[in-house]
Amino acid sequence: MCGIVGVTGVGDALPYLLQGLQKLEYRGYDSAGVYLSDASGKDALIKEKGRVSKLAEKAIAETKGFKGTAGIAHTRWATHGNVTVENAHPQKSADNRFFLVHNGVIENYKELTDTYLQGVHFVSETDTEVAVQLVDKFSKDGMATPDAFRKMISLLDGNSAYGFLLVDHEDPETLYVAKKKSPLLVGVSDHGNAVTSDAAAMIDLTKDFIELRDGDIAIVKPKSVTIYDEAGEQVNREPFTLEIDPEDTDKGAYPYYMLKEIDEQAVVARNIAGHYYDDEGNLQGIAPEITDAIKKADRLYIVAAGTSYHAGLIGKRYFEQWAKIPTEVHIASEFAYDQPMLSDKPFFIFLSQSGETADSREVLDNVKKQGFPALTLANVMNSTLTREADFALPVLAGPEIAVASTKAYTAQVLVQAILASALGNPGFDLKAELAKVAVEIQAITDEKESFKKIAESALKNQHSAFYIGRGLDAAVALEAALKLKEISYIQTEGFAAGELKHGTISLIEDGTPVFALLTQKKTAGLLRGEVAQVAARGANTIVFASESLAKDGDAYVLPEVNELLMPLLAVIPAQLIAYYATLDRGLDVDRPRNLAKSVTVQ
Numbered sequence: 001m002c003g004i005v006g007v008t009g010v011g012d013a014l015p016y017l018l019q020g021l022q023k024l025e026y027r028g029y030d031s032a033g034v035y036l037s038d039a040s041g042k043d044a045l046i047k048e049k050g051r052v053s054k055l056a057e058k059a060i061a062e063t064k065g066f067k068g069t070a071g072i073a074h075t076r077w078a079t080h081g082n083v084t085v086e087n088a089h090p091q092k093s094a095d096n097r098f099f100l101v102h103n104g105v106i107e108n109y110k111e112l113t114d115t116y117l118q119g120v121h122f123v124s125e126t127d128t129e130v131a132v133q134l135v136d137k138f139s140k141d142g143m144a145t146p147d148a149f150r151k152m153i154s155l156l157d158g159n160s161a162y163g164f165l166l167v168d169h170e171d172p173e174t175l176y177v178a179k180k181k182s183p184l185l186v187g188v189s190d191h192g193n194a195v196t197s198d199a200a201a202m203i204d205l206t207k208d209f210i211e212l213r214d215g216d217i218a219i220v221k222p223k224s225v226t227i228y229d230e231a232g233e234q235v236n237r238e239p240f241t242l243e244i245d246p247e248d249t250d251k252g253a254y255p256y257y258m259l260k261e262i263d264e265q266a267v268v269a270r271n272i273a274g275h276y277y278d279d280e281g282n283l284q285g286i287a288p289e290i291t292d293a294i295k296k297a298d299r300l301y302i303v304a305a306g307t308s309y310h311a312g313l314i315g316k317r318y319f320e321q322w323a324k325i326p327t328e329v330h331i332a333s334e335f336a337y338d339q340p341m342l343s344d345k346p347f348f349i350f351l352s353q354s355g356e357t358a359d360s361r362e363v364l365d366n367v368k369k370q371g372f373p374a375l376t377l378a379n380v381m382n383s384t385l386t387r388e389a390d391f392a393l394p395v396l397a398g399p400e401i402a403v404a405s406t407k408a409y410t411a412q413v414l415v416q417a418i419l420a421s422a423l424g425n426p427g428f429d430l431k432a433e434l435a436k437v438a439v440e441i442q443a444i445t446d447e448k449e450s451f452k453k454i455a456e457s458a459l460k461n462q463h464s465a466f467y468i469g470r471g472l473d474a475a476v477a478l479e480a481a482l483k484l485k486e487i488s489y490i491q492t493e494g495f496a497a498g499e500l501k502h503g504t505i506s507l508i509e510d511g512t513p514v515f516a517l518l519t520q521k522k523t524a525g526l527l528r529g530e531v532a533q534v535a536a537r538g539a540n541t542i543v544f545a546s547e548s549l550a551k552d553g554d555a556y557v558l559p560e561v562n563e564l565l566m567p568l569l570a571v572i573p574a575q576l577i578a579y580y581a582t583l584d585r586g587l588d589v590d591r592p593r594n595l596a597k598s599v600t601v602q
């Protein structure tokens with residue numbers, strides 16, 4: 001959570017910082033702030049509640065005539081303290097000498113305050129202010145700034161994940177950086193250097209980035225970068241060149257990233273096939289060490305959160321049916337503190353778009369301590385979960401910016417299918433079928449108008465809705481419901497249809513929208529019965545059925561691919577319905593309230 005960006009040695013820092021914050025807004029958008037300085041010591045601190053665009057207006061107005069050559073900036077997802085201007089970052093020391101932005105949580109901030117900062121006047125309720133006041137205190141005790149910064153870091157509780165970026169007003173073009181289990185990169189160029197939570201936020205300045213490791217402290221100046229490792233030794237870390245087309249992180253002609261990302265799913269499916277199959281149709285890109293390690297296991301444990309967890313529920317079917325390995329799927333935040341009884345030879349698969357989800361990281365830490373092997377499937381490679389697992393495979397959805405995950409879900413399902421096919425025979429030509437999936441995803445996304453109409457008629461003025469299904473459709477129903485509720489705020493439940501009569505059916509009222517996903521032949525008759533039962537109680541039933549199971553009156557007929565791959569198609573109408581229902585309510589599709597894209601706190 002929270003996005004950090006900093007630049008130094010650039011002609012005019014503010015445009016870089018504001019543009020960077022816009023790109024980092026997915027990490028939190030309760031409030032934002034920027035601190036600018038130049039070599040002469042002139043400076044400005046501007047903070048604002050709400051979105052980066054509000055900060056931008058204020059910052060441009062308040063800095064007229066002043067060009068900061070260095071600066072730090074932050075977009076916040078509140079943890080300690082309400083959403084107020086005072087609690088927004090940068091936080092500063094009482095004497096206005098040090099300015100700090102922070103991503104993470106300082107677990108022992110109260111103890112640190114009691115021990116070191118008695119009598120210090122705090123203006124915010126944040127744990128971050130404790131960190132900057134500590135640096136100031138140690139500096140007043142006679143320490144040089146790098147030592148004061150290092151000492152502050154050394155006092156943090158061992159569990160604290162953090163990313164810090166500090167400026168000392170007495171040396172205003174130097175940025176002090178520290179990182180642990182929170183992504184932070186140093187961007188290098190011959191016209192200034194940068195620090196950022198996500199490389200995509202700084203691609204206007206450079207494509208060359210140094211990845212900091214946990215425990216690193218970096219001192220970034222206009223023309224130099226010096227890095228010290230956890231032991232305090234100076235180290236040389238080679239930059240890598242980011243292979244990213246700036247257009248990938250732009251909305252282009254789309255009104256919202258979510259719609260762009262829904263539309264990209266056909267291309268993503270093709271890209272994944274292109275990566276994992278050679279021209280002859282042979283699998284490639286999955287190292288034999290990975291399949292060998294999985295084959296030694298007697299049970300797979302898929303661990304993930306939210307949408308990625310839902311993708312895991314689909315993957316389970318592939319690993320069990322094709323690879324013949326019993327598979328359990330677990331919610332990371334539960335598994336972390338209530339580990340179930342494990343089999344003799346477990347193998348862990350972590351699924352994650354961001355690769356930074358704190359709940360999943362906690363589980364990975366635990367299973368590593370127990371010596372169990374783990375593979376991460378992530379969209380963001382070089383992320384913490386990919387680095388810390390024994391193995392990693394890319395999910396290849398491309399940058400996903402909208403908070404509601406769409407293409408990362410389909411990509412995770414696809415990559416799990418391909419991995420399972422490397423372990424056992426699906427009994428059909430998966431590559432050919434995936435080509436068909438891509439074509440049919442395209443066909444569904446081309447019918448946006450139909451889903452817009454359904455969304456506007458079925459969901460107008462509704463405060464609750466249901467998605468139901470059986471088997472794989474029940475798993476898709478969970479994802480479909482999450483999509484709708486998280487962005488439209490319509491309370492939506494995803495349900496295994498057979499469970500309705502055991503309690504939930506009492507919620508059905510006249511006109512309650514019940515979307516039924518009907519793609520699994522074995523249970524189609526039963527599901528039709530459940531649709532009739534809710535209709536008899538007044539529900540407005542909207543059925544999305546695959547071609548061979550469709551009946552007159554169904555709202556949409558899904559093209560048919562292999563039944564086990566139908567989740568890849570069934571989810572698309574649900575994504576589009578969530579999008580259009582949200583648009584119809586005049587809400588911000590890409591930035592739903594209270595959420596952030598990368599959930600780096602537990």
Ligand code: F6R
Binds near residue numbers: 308355356357406486
């Ligand atoms: C919902 C959504 C979240 C994420 C979850 C896990 O649309 O995106 O539920 O799936 O926070 O995040 P990752 O996949 O980054 O581990």
